[in-house]
Amino acid sequence: QKEVEQNSGPLSVPEGAIASLNCTYSDRGSQSFFWYRQYSGKSPELIMFIYSNGDKEDGRFTAQLNKASQYVSLLIRDSQPSDSATYLCAVNDMEYGNKLVFGAGTILRVKS
């Protein structure tokens, strides 16, 4: 059973701080990793994806991947109250190419 684990939170950070969201996955053969943001009552929106070990930056967001440790994280710099949402980590299912396995999500609360 392929699994993606996330701390459910809530993770509370003050406005302007760095929020660090973590995710581990069980399938060592996974190749692609995605972070989605989901506001309450809305559908998920893609923030960024990462395929290679190391860091990938996009604006205030940085994804970090460590395949040896089967660990992927998302850093949000200069957190804003509008970043308050549930963050979903997703990993591609190598057995079925395009299918994603989602974690349960981490609730982030940014307090002003």
Added chain:
Amino acid sequence: GAVVSQHPSRVICKSGTSVKIECRSLDFQATTMFWYRQFPKQSLMLMATSNEGSKATYEQGVEKDKFLINHASLTLSTLTVTSAHPEDSSFYICSAILGGLEQFFGPGTRLTVL
């Protein structure tokens, strides 16, 4: 990112009726679309993979005769919830793949069965 639309955004129906939800990729062609269901305060649950021109692939535990999926064109997939019951009330979300692996989600359809 790519745009995926869903219609309707919200539907309320009586128990025993059927409801059709449409998912469209607006600015790209999608040979593969996915249908998810999400109950309150729970994560996304993949229901099925919809492939253009072929039968959908259902996840374990999802009744294919109850949740009918049709992917008749490269931009449209439909999910029909047949003989809906209150336990089918949920947030149904579709997604489509752009390029290789990136999935873009539609805005979702909130179904309430009375």
